Structure formats: C-alpha cells, structure tokens
Amino acid sequence: MQTLNKRFLLLSAFTLLAFVAIAQDLTGIRIHINPGHGGWDSDDRGISTPLYPNVGSGVGFWESQSNLDKGLQLKSMLEALGATVQISRTQNRTQDDLSLSTIVQMANEFQADFMLSIHSNAGSGTANYVLQLYAGKNIGDTYSYPSATPKSDEGRAISTEIAKNLIKNQLTYWTSANYNVSGDKTYARMYMGWSDGYGVLRGLTVPGVISEGSMHDYIPETYRLMNMEYKWLEAWNFKKAFCTYFKQAEIPTGNIAGYVKDSRNLILDGSYKKYGNDVLLPINGTTVTVLETGQTYTVDNNRNGVFVFKDLASGNYTVKAEAEGYYAQTQQITVVKNEITYMGFKLNKVRNTPPQVISYSPNVAITDSVVTSTNIVLEFNWDMDEASTRAAFSITPAVEGTITFEDSQYRLRFTPNVPLDKSTVYTVKLDKSAKHPDNLSMENDFIFQFTTQNRNRLLLLDSYPANGNTSVYATKPLFFFIFDKALNTTNIRDEINVYKSNGTAISKATRSVKINKVGAPYGDIYFELAEPLIAGNNYTVKLGSNAMDDAGVKLVDPIEINFTASNVAVSDKTIIDDFETDGKYTYDKTQSENDTLASIARSTTQKLFGTSGYKINATFTDQSASAVYRINDPSVTTVTSKVFGLHVYGDMSGNELQLQFRSETSETDVKYLKICDLNFIGWQFVEAHFTENEAYKLTGIRLIRKDHILSKSVEIYVDNLLQYDTLISGLNSTLSDNTIQVYPNPASENIFVKTDKNELPLLQLYSLNGILLKTIRDHQMSITEFDQGTYVLKIITQAEVLSKVMMIY
Amino acid sequence: MKNLLFIGIVLLSITSVEAQTITIKKMYCPIEQKGFHPKFNSNGNLLAFTSESYIGLDVYNFSDKSIVKISEDTGAGYQPVFSNNNEKVFYKSLTYDSKLRKEGVKCYDLAKKTRVEMLEPRRDMKQLQTFENGFVVFADTKLLKTTIGKTATPAPNYIWSDGENLNIYKDNKTHILNPVKGANGYVWASLSPNGKMILFTAAGQGTFVCNLDGKIIAELGYLNAPVWYNDIFVVGMQDKDDGQFVTESKILIKSIYGKTEKRLSTSNQIAMYPATASASSKVAYNTVDGDIYVVELNISNE
Structure with a gap:
C-alpha cells in the first residue's frame, strides 16, 4: 500500500509537471459553442427507453440536455487552455431554445x-455513425444552390479533425466504420431533400459545423449519453480537434474509457436493436479503481457500464473492476498522451449453488391435455452451461426438434420440428448432469409428463378454387380458404400464395385480405389479387407447411391447388333472361320452408353483362330448408331437351341452386334442375341439361340448404340466363337433384356414397396435390389408414363424375 | 419631480404615436438578382445587398436602377455603411491568418469607382458605424475614427453587441450594460437616430429599447434583427424555425411607445433581415430565397 501511494505521488507530480510544461495555450482563439435545442419540449428529442419509458422534464434522455452537458464541459476545458468561449445557453429551458437567426448572429458578433x-x-434506432456537417458544400459538388455557399475550407478541416477523434470511440458500436464529413448544403440536398442547407449554418460569417457525434435513438447509445463522463469524452475529442487544428499540438495527458458488462448475461429489457458488446448486460454500480492512483469510479445505474478516468499521465496502469455477485477482474492498460485508451471488463457471475429447474411448461395435470404445437420450456435458477444442459435433455417418445437457450441461458426451449403426436403421454427428462458455468451440476434429475390433445394438424376444410378447378374468373378471381380452427393472423398472409405456371408469385391486393371472418371455431382467409389472371392459363395456390392456427398448430403438409383461369362470360347463346328488368322475380313464401329474410331484387352491385344482375339472398333456420323465387310472368317454355346456362356470383355457402319448371299441362307437375352447388366464390358460368321432352315452363329459382359450414345464409348474384341445345363444357360436374350424397364429412373411419342409380360407383381418393391414394368400386371407402387432413374424393358413375373435398380427422 | 416630468413626457409621446396610422403605399421587388441582408444609405436612394453568407457586396441605385459591384470579398456584406454624403461605402474584408479570422476595412468610392484599404486586417473588430463622411469602429480596445476630407469632431457614442455583452463606448471608456437580467447574450444592438436610445435583442428574452444608461424604455417582444426606422418606430422580423431551418418569418414595424404594429411582408413570404430609410419612407427585406422587396410606407396622424 505504501509503495502504491509513493507511485501515485510520483505519477501525480509527473502529471502536473507534464501539464505545466506542454499544456496547449489557446489564448486569443474565440470559440462559439451552440448546444443544440433547449428545454423539454417536443422538438428537444426526448427518447423513450425501457428504463425511462415516459420522458419528461429532467427525466430520461433528452438531446437538449445531452448537448448542453457536452457544451458546458467543453467550455470549461477550452477556457482552461485560455480560449475565449461563448456559449449560446447555460440552462435547459424552453426560453434557451434560441431561434436559428439569433444563434447565427451571436456567433457572428462574437467574431x-x-x-x-x-x-x-x-x-x-438501428444506425449509429459519426456525421459532421460543415457550412458549405462538398468538394466537387457542382450543384447551383439558391444562395452562395460560405467559405468551407476551415469548417471542413476542423470538422474532419473532430470526426477522426469521435470515430475512435470504442465504447459504442458504430454501424459504419467510416465517419461522414459533408458540407451541409450537399448533405441536405442529397439526403434530406432540402434546397439550401441547415438554418444554424446559414448566414454565418465564421466557420461552423453541426456535430452529430452519435445516434441518440440507438438505445444502448441513449443510455451511454446519459453518463456525464461519456459526454465529457466527446467534449474532450472536440478540445483535441481544436488543439490540433489551431496549434498543431498534442494534449499532454491521456484518458481511460471503458465498460463493465456481464460476460454472458444479455440485456433483456426490450426488443430494441443491439450490436456487438451492446447485447451484454452492463453491470450497474460496479466500482472501478486505478490501483496506481487510487482513483475510483462507480458505474451509474443507466445501463451503460461506462467508466472514465481523465487526464492521466502517460504510462502503464492497473485497473480493477469489482461488482457484487461477480468475480473481480484486473487488467493492465497503457495510457498514451493525447489519446483515449479504451478497455472493457466482462465479469463472470459467482454461481455458488447447484442449478435447479424452477419452472417448466407445459405444466398441466396428467388428466388435462396440451396442444400438440406446444414447446417445452425449462426455467433455471442460474444461467446454464449450454453443452451439458443440451446433452441432459430428453423426451419420450422421441421427438425431433431444436433446443435453444433464452434469457441469457436461464431458459431452455425445445421446439419440435412438427406438432407432437395426438393423445400421447410424453415424458421430459433433464438429467442431473446439466450444470452451470461454475461447473456445479443439478442435484437430481428433473422429470415431468404431459398428455397431448387429439389434434395435431391444421385442416383445410374447403377452398376456392378447389384443386382442378378450370373455370376461375380471370378478370377478378376471389380466393377463399376455410380451416378447422381460427388462424394465426400474422403468418397466414405469407403462407398462402398464388403462382403463375412459371413460378412467379402474384401479389395479393393488400386491402382485400380478410382473416377469420367466418367465426369460431373455424378459421378462414379471403383475398383478391393485385392483377387479373389470363384466361386459359394454369395457376397454383400453395399453402405453406407453416400456416398455423391461433394455438400454433401447423398445416405441416403443404398443399398445392392447381386451377385454370377462365373468361366465364358466355355470350354466344340465346339469352332468355338478362336480369336488366326490375320486378321480374318475387320471393315465394308459400313454396319455401324454414327460411327468413329471403329476397330477390335487381342489383347493380355485381353484374357481368349490361347494367345489372339480380341479387338473391336468404337465411335458413333449419338444416332442412329451401327458398323459392318465382318468375312473376313465366314466358320461357321448353318442349324438347334443352341446356340452361347461368352466370352466378357464388358465395361459397355450399348450398344448391336449382331452376324450377312446371308442366304446361299440370300445375302440380314440378321439376327442379340443379344448376350448381354454390361451392365457389365470385363469378362462374354453370349449366345443366333439362332432359324433359314435354312442355315445361321455367317458373322460378330455388335454393336448397346443404350440409356446409356456411350454408346458413346465402347471398348470390345471377346474370344472363341462357338456353341452348348442347352442354358447353365436356365435363358435367353438376348432378341432378339428390343423385349422389357423400357423408359424413368430415369423416374419421368410412366415407359413404349414396346414388340413385343401381350401380356401384368408382371411388378415388386423391391428395390435394393430385396423387391417387386409394381406389375402390363400392358405396363406401375405409379411410382409417390416412392421416388427418384434406383430400379430394372423386365419384365416377356411368352418367356423371363428381369431385368433392373431404376432410379426414 | 423629475420622474413625474419624464412619465408625463412619455405619456404625451404615447398619445401622439397611438394616433398614427401606417399604410403601405407600394411594395415591389426592384432587383432582379438574388440578394440578402439589405442596407440603405441615409436618404434611401441606395441599397447595399450581399449574399446569404455575406460574401461580396453590391449597391443598387433607385434613381437609375443600376447595380454596382462594390466587392467580391468574403465578409464584405456584413454590416457595411455609407458615408453621410453618400459618396462612399465602407465595408469589411475577412481573411485568415494562421487559421484565425481577421477583418480589415475597405472603402469604395461610388463616383470614382475606386477601392481603398482603410484599415489593415486585425482581430476582434466590431461593427462599422457611419461618422460624418467616414466611419468609426471599435477594435483593439480602441475606438478607431476615420473621417475623409473633414476635420475630426468629437467621437460619437458607439454601441455594439458582441453576442455576449451590450457595450457602449462614451467618454473615452467602454461601459458594459446589462439591461436584461438572465439574458443569454446580446445581439443586434444599434443606436437610435437621435443618439439617445439603444435597440437590442437579449437572446432568449426578446427585443428591448433602453437609454444610454441601460434602463429599459420599451419591451418589444419577439422581434429579431431589429433596426430603427426613426426615433419612434423600429422594424424587425418574427422568424420561426423547427431547429433545422426557418419555417416562417414576417417583417413588422412597431412603435416603441405603444401597440401600433403593422405587418409589412405578405403572408406567403418568409421575410427576413429588414433595413430602413425613413427619409424616403422605405423598408427593405429579403426573403429566405433571396428576393429583395422594398415597401414604401405612409405614416400619418389620424
């Protein structure tokens, strides 16, 4: 200790002598300092941080106060060297926020x-670099500015000296290794879009610069700028620049600047950007000592870890950092005159008890169940050694997944690659060999169990387009996908995309996207495209494996839906109703059952031809229900087999749309021609063959409720009804009323198919990407061997072919 | 008793000036080229102007609409003055010596079109002030007096601000005035035409008028770059900025005794740095883009 004191005395004496002998004399040099802004107002750059979320007068970081702190410290330094210094404010009040013209005039009159x-x-919040803007324009800038540029040489020279000093700061993280020194006019024109530079430099008769020393909204820097000595360092760099520029001389002493941080624990107080060592937790309250001089510095509580020792004589020093709960460290450092020497302490925590699991998840009674998308999380009392903890983790039955560490290794997270199996008891074990960095292991194994729920895939229940659809309206295609559970709204937009045949994605019309509008328990997404499709071209909708529901259960198996765009509008056939005349149809309550709010009316909202179509809607109150809309003055009569085509704007309700005919000879002889299932959305052309060869009159339209998620209500539009002799499409996907029924849907063991023909249908089950999975000629198909998901069942009879989306659970 | 008498005189003055009406007779933009920081001669027939950063100096002649290039020197446009007989322009010239700025004074003879160096470059030279057919300027802790073609008379009171202090040199001594407590500094100081009042801006406090002893006579509020119009009215600018550049500014004429006030610039202009010539009822100012406008006033008693 005595030796130490003697050494300290010697150093102090040397410092004094050195300073007296070669201290710089700035006598006669006049410097105007303008600490930018003033007060605690909206234009004074109060920065909200996790530590000070609500900035206010004197609370949290304010650029106005930071600038003043730097300015006042610089003023003292320069005056100590004999300079004549004027500062535009000495307090941080609104009234000190002088007008630009006043600041300029003060500097001019001060000469x-x-x-x-x-x-x-x-x-x-993401960038941090040095920017110096001197009055004037860059060398080589030939742009003609509205007003003459001031003489720039002096300003450029001094601001370059300042920048060279500031960029050496190793306590911060620079996102650009190069400083930017620029004429304010050039910079403002190129980067700010202004015409004529910065106001505080306009009209100056003296060389001037705006020094943007660092970025105060890069939060680690915000915290540093709340440390007075950190601001002193910037002021010292200004002083050094002035000494270099005006006297070409050095400052005879040097400084130590450093940080103290935890060696592995991270800052966890917010999601703000952190680079390099800025991710590590600064250790507030650390005592840092220069052993040779006995000087101490206590790190402040503003999460910056900064310490500074000023004006030291050149030489070697030993610096010690001590913080409660950490092992102390010492480092040797050499101080050089005219420089700031940087150092960093990364202290190790003292971990003197064995590690323990203090909480875990999923943590439910074994009689309860857990979503299959769950992660497994273990929380510890200490930050853990990653290698031994990773090796100690196991799960039975075995699951492939990824282990990550969070919260500075206080938390282990196991993320399965795919959802866990359904209805399965899992056992999670952390072997007692798991240890923390001080090499202490757990005292006992840690084991827990949980059971998963009976669902581990997001299921697509219905979609438009369906796979193989060849008549998607090219001009304005609508896309609609219904799932068994409400969707996670953040990722579903990206997981469903439409592609051209060459693989190019087609953008969605951003504002058209609607998610989860069907209502619980289902999930859905509806969207339109930013551009029309080309009729005749093939497209694909891809549903990514990461599409997930609101519980995180994923689709897992990606789905591809191939479809072809079509013109839809048929204009070369005889029009028997153009739906342009008002009042031709009337909702007929007597012919309807279990419905309410039904109506039919001319509408200009949706139309394919002319100026209008007809809007038809109804709400059904029972599973067995229908609504009939009669033609007030029936005129279309058919005496031979005829095809009827109709343009329909579907609503995806799944209900059935029919045309009604009555015999010319018998009012009670009523026939219904199914013209389509409403399993599409947007415009589509549908047609059906009315095979009767007797005289029937077209008397109306009927809606029949079917078993579908959205069948409770209907809202569709129709336009141009056509009559002709032969079906246009080669494939007749429509069926006569009640010819084929498929049930149940969703199904878990068997699918049953009922036809009114005395033949066994051929049943083919396809995956959504078109792979034939199973074929059987029967009225039923066993599906127990298939995973839950969405499939397409193709039913082929001699007369018809029907494709139906099936859900297996 | 003296105080009562003073108050009585002030009240009389207020009564008389309150009855005055200010109207704008004419507003025009006489100079085609860009210009800033205008400065009139005493009769308002000549108008000096410069660049925004005070590089160069030109003089516009209202009679023949001609423009004379006085100088291209750096700093030439910073507070030039005309001789009282309007034959000469005195202006500064800024140079750097060992990286320190120095200013000299030069003279341009408008009739002969010749330039003469009046003072060698030196440090810490304050603002030029017209004195008879020459000028006075405070430099090197002395008041330097230069007259041309006439025997020197006693030096006038000399007023200057230096960003920090408000100073007056009288009776061969410099006196520092501090009329506004708490001011961050003083700028834009000038002596009234009658030589009895000082107009100045106290940074962060506003613009004021005081007597030669520093006693406040009038508080004019926020009014930057103020100049005397006559012994009753001053003209200044109310500029606003967002900390980065000036966003709006207007020119006002104000009575120092009361509330008579009139806006002289138009609402669509960012108008700054006024100059006055009451002999010809003119006020000039520049817009932020460098267009110089001249306003001719009529101040009448109602």
Missing part, C-alpha cells in the same frame, strides 16, 4: 474563429 453546434443524431 468566433469557429462555431460548433453540438447535436446527436437519430437513425431509426
């Missing part, structure tokens, strides 16, 4: 040799 406007910059 300063240099005007320094001290600021810090903002970079959206």
Whole structure:
C-alpha cells in the first residue's frame, strides 16, 4: 500500500509537471459553442427507453440536455487552455431554445474563429455513425444552390479533425466504420431533400459545423449519453480537434474509457436493436479503481457500464473492476498522451449453488391435455452451461426438434420440428448432469409428463378454387380458404400464395385480405389479387407447411391447388333472361320452408353483362330448408331437351341452386334442375341439361340448404340466363337433384356414397396435390389408414363424375 | 419631480404615436438578382445587398436602377455603411491568418469607382458605424475614427453587441450594460437616430429599447434583427424555425411607445433581415430565397 501511494505521488507530480510544461495555450482563439435545442419540449428529442419509458422534464434522455452537458464541459476545458468561449445557453429551458437567426448572429458578433453546434443524431434506432456537417458544400459538388455557399475550407478541416477523434470511440458500436464529413448544403440536398442547407449554418460569417457525434435513438447509445463522463469524452475529442487544428499540438495527458458488462448475461429489457458488446448486460454500480492512483469510479445505474478516468499521465496502469455477485477482474492498460485508451471488463457471475429447474411448461395435470404445437420450456435458477444442459435433455417418445437457450441461458426451449403426436403421454427428462458455468451440476434429475390433445394438424376444410378447378374468373378471381380452427393472423398472409405456371408469385391486393371472418371455431382467409389472371392459363395456390392456427398448430403438409383461369362470360347463346328488368322475380313464401329474410331484387352491385344482375339472398333456420323465387310472368317454355346456362356470383355457402319448371299441362307437375352447388366464390358460368321432352315452363329459382359450414345464409348474384341445345363444357360436374350424397364429412373411419342409380360407383381418393391414394368400386371407402387432413374424393358413375373435398380427422 | 416630468413626457409621446396610422403605399421587388441582408444609405436612394453568407457586396441605385459591384470579398456584406454624403461605402474584408479570422476595412468610392484599404486586417473588430463622411469602429480596445476630407469632431457614442455583452463606448471608456437580467447574450444592438436610445435583442428574452444608461424604455417582444426606422418606430422580423431551418418569418414595424404594429411582408413570404430609410419612407427585406422587396410606407396622424 505504501509503495502504491509513493507511485501515485510520483505519477501525480509527473502529471502536473507534464501539464505545466506542454499544456496547449489557446489564448486569443474565440470559440462559439451552440448546444443544440433547449428545454423539454417536443422538438428537444426526448427518447423513450425501457428504463425511462415516459420522458419528461429532467427525466430520461433528452438531446437538449445531452448537448448542453457536452457544451458546458467543453467550455470549461477550452477556457482552461485560455480560449475565449461563448456559449449560446447555460440552462435547459424552453426560453434557451434560441431561434436559428439569433444563434447565427451571436456567433457572428462574437467574431468566433469557429462555431460548433453540438447535436446527436437519430437513425431509426438501428444506425449509429459519426456525421459532421460543415457550412458549405462538398468538394466537387457542382450543384447551383439558391444562395452562395460560405467559405468551407476551415469548417471542413476542423470538422474532419473532430470526426477522426469521435470515430475512435470504442465504447459504442458504430454501424459504419467510416465517419461522414459533408458540407451541409450537399448533405441536405442529397439526403434530406432540402434546397439550401441547415438554418444554424446559414448566414454565418465564421466557420461552423453541426456535430452529430452519435445516434441518440440507438438505445444502448441513449443510455451511454446519459453518463456525464461519456459526454465529457466527446467534449474532450472536440478540445483535441481544436488543439490540433489551431496549434498543431498534442494534449499532454491521456484518458481511460471503458465498460463493465456481464460476460454472458444479455440485456433483456426490450426488443430494441443491439450490436456487438451492446447485447451484454452492463453491470450497474460496479466500482472501478486505478490501483496506481487510487482513483475510483462507480458505474451509474443507466445501463451503460461506462467508466472514465481523465487526464492521466502517460504510462502503464492497473485497473480493477469489482461488482457484487461477480468475480473481480484486473487488467493492465497503457495510457498514451493525447489519446483515449479504451478497455472493457466482462465479469463472470459467482454461481455458488447447484442449478435447479424452477419452472417448466407445459405444466398441466396428467388428466388435462396440451396442444400438440406446444414447446417445452425449462426455467433455471442460474444461467446454464449450454453443452451439458443440451446433452441432459430428453423426451419420450422421441421427438425431433431444436433446443435453444433464452434469457441469457436461464431458459431452455425445445421446439419440435412438427406438432407432437395426438393423445400421447410424453415424458421430459433433464438429467442431473446439466450444470452451470461454475461447473456445479443439478442435484437430481428433473422429470415431468404431459398428455397431448387429439389434434395435431391444421385442416383445410374447403377452398376456392378447389384443386382442378378450370373455370376461375380471370378478370377478378376471389380466393377463399376455410380451416378447422381460427388462424394465426400474422403468418397466414405469407403462407398462402398464388403462382403463375412459371413460378412467379402474384401479389395479393393488400386491402382485400380478410382473416377469420367466418367465426369460431373455424378459421378462414379471403383475398383478391393485385392483377387479373389470363384466361386459359394454369395457376397454383400453395399453402405453406407453416400456416398455423391461433394455438400454433401447423398445416405441416403443404398443399398445392392447381386451377385454370377462365373468361366465364358466355355470350354466344340465346339469352332468355338478362336480369336488366326490375320486378321480374318475387320471393315465394308459400313454396319455401324454414327460411327468413329471403329476397330477390335487381342489383347493380355485381353484374357481368349490361347494367345489372339480380341479387338473391336468404337465411335458413333449419338444416332442412329451401327458398323459392318465382318468375312473376313465366314466358320461357321448353318442349324438347334443352341446356340452361347461368352466370352466378357464388358465395361459397355450399348450398344448391336449382331452376324450377312446371308442366304446361299440370300445375302440380314440378321439376327442379340443379344448376350448381354454390361451392365457389365470385363469378362462374354453370349449366345443366333439362332432359324433359314435354312442355315445361321455367317458373322460378330455388335454393336448397346443404350440409356446409356456411350454408346458413346465402347471398348470390345471377346474370344472363341462357338456353341452348348442347352442354358447353365436356365435363358435367353438376348432378341432378339428390343423385349422389357423400357423408359424413368430415369423416374419421368410412366415407359413404349414396346414388340413385343401381350401380356401384368408382371411388378415388386423391391428395390435394393430385396423387391417387386409394381406389375402390363400392358405396363406401375405409379411410382409417390416412392421416388427418384434406383430400379430394372423386365419384365416377356411368352418367356423371363428381369431385368433392373431404376432410379426414 | 423629475420622474413625474419624464412619465408625463412619455405619456404625451404615447398619445401622439397611438394616433398614427401606417399604410403601405407600394411594395415591389426592384432587383432582379438574388440578394440578402439589405442596407440603405441615409436618404434611401441606395441599397447595399450581399449574399446569404455575406460574401461580396453590391449597391443598387433607385434613381437609375443600376447595380454596382462594390466587392467580391468574403465578409464584405456584413454590416457595411455609407458615408453621410453618400459618396462612399465602407465595408469589411475577412481573411485568415494562421487559421484565425481577421477583418480589415475597405472603402469604395461610388463616383470614382475606386477601392481603398482603410484599415489593415486585425482581430476582434466590431461593427462599422457611419461618422460624418467616414466611419468609426471599435477594435483593439480602441475606438478607431476615420473621417475623409473633414476635420475630426468629437467621437460619437458607439454601441455594439458582441453576442455576449451590450457595450457602449462614451467618454473615452467602454461601459458594459446589462439591461436584461438572465439574458443569454446580446445581439443586434444599434443606436437610435437621435443618439439617445439603444435597440437590442437579449437572446432568449426578446427585443428591448433602453437609454444610454441601460434602463429599459420599451419591451418589444419577439422581434429579431431589429433596426430603427426613426426615433419612434423600429422594424424587425418574427422568424420561426423547427431547429433545422426557418419555417416562417414576417417583417413588422412597431412603435416603441405603444401597440401600433403593422405587418409589412405578405403572408406567403418568409421575410427576413429588414433595413430602413425613413427619409424616403422605405423598408427593405429579403426573403429566405433571396428576393429583395422594398415597401414604401405612409405614416400619418389620424
């Protein structure tokens, strides 16, 4: 200790002598300092941080206060060297926020040799670099500015000296290794879109610069800028620049600047950007000592870890950092005159008890169940050693997945690659060999169990287009997908996309996207495209494996739905109703059952031809229900087999649309021609063959409720009803009323198919990407061997072919 | 008793000036080229102007609409003055010596079109002030007096601000005035035409008028770059900025005794740095884009 004191005395004496002998004399040099802004107002750059979320007068970081702190410290330094210094404010009040013209006039009348406007910059919280803007324009900038540029040489030279000093700061993280020194006119024109530079430099008769020393909205830097000595360092760099520029001389002493941080624990107080060592947790309250001089510095509580020792004589020093709960460290460092020497302490925690699991998830009674998308999380009392903890983890039955560590290794997370199996008891074990960095292991194994729920896939229940659809309206295609559970709204937009045949994705019309509108328990997404399709071209909708529901259960197996765009509008056939005349149809309550709110009316909202179509709607109150809309003055008569085509704007309700005919000879002889299932959305052309060869009159339209998620209500539009002799499409996907029924849907063991023909249908089960999975000629198909998911069942009879989307659970 | 008498005189003055009406007779933009920081001669027939950063100096002649290039020197446009006989322009010239700024004074003879160096470059030279057919300027802790073609008379009171202090040199001594407590500094100081009042801006406090002893006579509020119009009215600018550049500014004429006030610039202009010539009822100012406007006034008693 005595030796230490003697050494300290010697160093102090040397410091004093050195300072007296070669201290710089700035006598006669006049510097105007403008600490930018003033007060605690909206234009004074108060920065909300996790530590100070609500900035207010004197609370949290304010650029106005930071600039003032730097300015006042610089003023003291320069005056100590004999300079004549004027500062535009000494307090941080609104009234000190002088007008730009006043600041400029103060510097002019003061006849300063240099005007320094001290600021810090903002970079959206992600950037941090040095920017110096001197009055004038860049060398080589030939742009003609509205007003003449001031003489720039002096300003450029001094601001370059400042920048060279500031960029050496190793306590911060620079996102650009190069400083930017630019004429304010050039910079403002190129990067700010302004015509004529910065106001505080306009009209100056003295060389001037705006110093943007660092970025105050990069939160680790925000915290550093709340440390007075950190701001002193910036002021010292200004001083050094002035000494270099005006006297070409060095400052005879040097400084130590450093940080103290936890060696592995991270800052966890927010999601803000952190680079390099800024991710590590600064250790507030650390005592840092220069052993040779006995000087101590206590790290502040503003999460910056900064310490500074000023004006030291050149030489070797031993610096010690001590913090409660950490092992102390010492480091040797050499101080050089005219420089700031940087150092960093990364202290190791003292971990003196064995590690323990203090909480875990899923943590439910074994009689309860857990979603199959669950992660497995273990929380510890200490930050853990990753390698031994990773090796100690196991799960039975075995699951492939990824182990990650969070919260500075206080938390282990196991993320299965795919959802866990259904209705399965899992056992999670952490072997007692797991240890923390101080090499202590757990005292006992840690084991727990949980049971999964009976669902581990997101299921697509219905979609438009369906796979193989060849008549998607090219001009304005609508896309609609219904799932068994409400969707996670954040990822579903990206997981469903439409592609051209060459693989190019087609953008969605952003504002058209609607998610989860069908209502619980289902989930759905509806969207339109930003561009029309080309009729005749093939397209694919891809549903990504990561599409997930609101519980995180994923689709897992990607789905591809291939479809072809079509013109839809048929214009070369005889029009028997163009739906342009008002009042031709009337909702007929007597012929309807279990419905309400039904109506039919001319509408200009949706139309394919002319100026209008007809809007038809109804709400059904029972599973067995229908609504009939009669033609007030029936005129279309058919005496031979005829095809009827109709343009329909579907609603995906799944209900059935029919045309009604009555015999010319018998009012009670009523026939219904199924013209389509409403399993599409948007415009489509549908047609059906009315095979009667007797005289029937077209008397109306009927809606029949079917078993579908959305069948409770109907809202469709129709346009141009056509009559002709032969079906246009080669494939007749429509069926006569009640010819084929498929049930149940969803199904878990068997699918049953009922036809009114005395033949066994051929049943083919396809995956959604078109792979034939099973074929059987029967009225039923066993499906127990298939995973839950969405499939397409193709039913082929001699007369018809029907494709139906099936859900297996 | 003296105080009562003073108050009585002030009240009389207020009564008389309150009855005055200010109207704008004419507003025009006489100079085609860009210009800033205008400065009239005493009769308002000449108007000096410069660039925004005070590089160069030109003089516009209202009589023949001609423009004379006085100088291209750096700093030439910063507070030039005309001789009282309007034959000469005195202006500064800024140079750097060992990286320190120095200013000299030069003279341009408008009739002969010749330039003469009046003072060698030196440090810490304050603002030029017209004195008879020459000028006075405070430099090197002395008041330097230069007259041309006439025997020197006693030096006038000399007023200057230096960003920090408000100073007056009288009776061969410099006196520092501090009329506004808490001011961050003083700028834009000038002596009234009658030599009895000082107009100045106290940074962060506003613009004021005081007597030669520093006693406040009038508080004019926020009014930057103020100049005397006559012994009753001053003209200044109300500029606003967002900390980065000036967003709006207007020119006002104000009575120092009361509330008579009139906006002289138009609402669509960012108008700054006024100059006055009451002998010809003119006020000039520049817009932020460098267009110089001249307003001719009529101040009448109602």
